[in-house]
Amino acid sequence: MSRLPLFALVLGLGFAVGVSTPGAASAAAAAACDDESGLCVDSGDAKYSDGKQSTSKDRKKRSKKTAGTLSVSIDGGRGSVFVNGRFVGTAPVSGVEVPSGNNDIHVRDGETVLATGVLQVPKSADVSVTVRHG
Amino acid sequence: MRRLRSRSGPAGLRGAAATVALSLASFTAPAIAWGSVTTPLPLLVKKRKSKDGLTAEQAADRRMPLQEQGRQMVEAGEIPAAAILYDGAADTHGDPILYLDAGNAHIMLATEQRDIAEAETAKLRAQTAQDILYFHLDERSDPDYRLVTDGEISGLLMRAGQLIEAADALIAAIESEQVAPASEPAPAPDEKKTNGRGMRLAGAGLTGLGVAGLAVGVTGLVLGGVHQSSADDPAVYGNAFDEVDAKGRRSNVMAIVGLAVGGVALATGVTLIIVGKRRRATADASPVDEASDDEDFSMALVPTGRGLALTGRF
Numbered sequence: 412m413s414r415l416p417l418f419a420l421v422l423g424l425g426f427a428v429g430v431s432t433p434g435a436a437s438a439a440a441a442a443a444c445d446d447e448s449g450l451c452v453d454s455g456d457a458k459y460s461d462g463k464q465s466t467s468k469d470r471k472k473r474s475k476k477t478a479g480t481l482s483v484s485i486d487g488g489r490g491s492v493f494v495n496g497r498f499v500g501t502a503p504v505s506g507v508e509v510p511s512g513n514n515d516i517h518v519r520d521g522e523t524v525l526a527t528g529v530l531q532v533p534k535s536a537d538v539s540v541t542v543r544h545g
Numbered sequence: 546m547r548r549l550r551s552r553s554g555p556a557g558l559r560g561a562a563a564t565v566a567l568s569l570a571s572f573t574a575p576a577i578a579w580g581s582v583t584t585p586l587p588l589l590v591k592k593r594k595s596k597d598g599l600t601a602e603q604a605a606d607r608r609m610p611l612q613e614q615g616r617q618m619v620e621a622g623e624i625p626a627a628a629i630l631y632d633g634a635a636d637t638h639g640d641p642i643l644y645l646d647a648g649n650a651h652i653m654l655a656t657e658q659r660d661i662a663e664a665e666t667a668k669l670r671a672q673t674a675q676d677i678l679y680f681h682l683d684e685r686s687d688p689d690y691r692l693v694t695d696g697e698i699s700g701l702l703m704r705a706g707q708l709i710e711a712a713d714a715l716i717a718a719i720e721s722e723q724v725a726p727a728s729e730p731a732p733a734p735d736e737k738k739t740n741g742r743g744m745r746l747a748g749a750g751l752t753g754l755g756v757a758g759l760a761v762g763v764t765g766l767v768l769g770g771v772h773q774s775s776a777d778d779p780a781v782y783g784n785a786f787d788e789v790d791a792k793g794r795r796s797n798v799m800a801i802v803g804l805a806v807g808g809v810a811l812a813t814g815v816t817l818i819i820v821g822k823r824r825r826a827t828a829d830a831s832p833v834d835e836a837s838d839d840e841d842f843s844m845a846l847v848p849t850g851r852g853l854a855l856t857g858r859f
Binding site for chain 1: 683
């Protein structure tokens with residue numbers, strides 16, 4: 412009789428593991444970037460325009476008063492992150508202050524450009540993006 | 546109204562034409578400059594300088610005292626401190642030359658300490674320097690923020706490539722060094738096998754068998770002697786003689802077999818024990834093993850209530 416609760420516990424644990432594993436797998440799949448541009452916005456409601464470059468008008472509109480933050484991770488490799496023409500760090504980078512508005516973002520690994528375009532950062536937003544390597 | 550008219554007159558048209566000309570110049574200038582064609586057109590464009598801009602000369606001035614400090618640390622043998630200094634300065638300024646200096650410091654540490662992690666760090670620093678240098682050649686890099694001159698870039702890229710190659714070679718060398726000692730303990734079981742323990746055990750067994758065989762042989766001899774004296778007795782004849790004769794033959798066989806088998810077994814056993822002892826002496830056994838070997842092997846003939854008993858501990 413005393414073995415019944417133990418059996419139920421083991422059965423329950425097994426069921427929980429069986430149910431949670433596909434969930435974890437799907438979460439990992441969500442973190443991977445499948446976008447053709449090579450850059451996926453994970454959070455922060457930012458918009459990315461692949462291959463574009465900011466205009467002088469965009470540069471004037473950038474506001475540091477309502478600056479947000481940018482976090483960049485690379486899926487499947489390494490690379491360095493450049494924002495508005497300057498080096499900000501080697502991925503993963505997090506909490507990099509970026510002005511709201513259209514910002515040039517460029518991620519590369521040596522000669523290989525992983526992503527380059529314009530990232531529209533909403534006011535005071537914490538933007539997180541994932542760049543696919545290769 | 547007059548003013549408006551005069552503005553829209555020939556003078557106004559000239560102004561508009563000049564504006565268009567300047568706009569065209571500013572539009573085409575970067576493309577021409579990118580093609581390395583010397584032209585006076587870029588001179589027409591007034592170069593805009595941002596407030597927080599940096600020239601390659603300013604970057605060199607900022608870098609020089611840090612490099613001097615790092616060099617002194619390396620000369621004094623304080624390579625870890627130099628690596629920390631270069632790492633911090635490179636991250637702060639995003640300077641590719643400081644990243645290469647940091648890579649050099651880490652590879653020195655890796656060579657000295659045979660540390661793969663340090664070699665990998667050196668490689669990462671060189672790769673970061675490569676990223677920044679290649680980006681300097683990209684039109685998207687800030688023209689008002691230059692860390693090195695364009696003329697320096699190819700030499701620095703070569704230096705980064707050499708650093709990466711050196712780091713890879715060092716990692717491979719350290720890995721092969723680490724694999725070799727790891728495979729060394731494998732022969733240990735063989736040493737244990739060849740330390741003569743098995744020989745000593747077999748020798749002890751054969752010695753015991755030999756002693757028993759000799760005892761049987763001696764018994765056979767004694768019984769044979771007794772039966773021989775009975776057979777020599779003239780009073781014994783007929784069936785009694787045949788019976789004594791058969792017993793005497795069996796005793797003789799027992800004596801021959803016992804002495805022969807016992808002798809061979811004893812000789813072999815003693816030989817095995819001696820060889821086993823010698824092997825153990827030459828084997829590189831641990832102190833614990835040696836102590837246990839000294840303690841666990843003993844043989845003795847012990848008198849008991851029923852005779853002699855051969856006892857041994859292995």
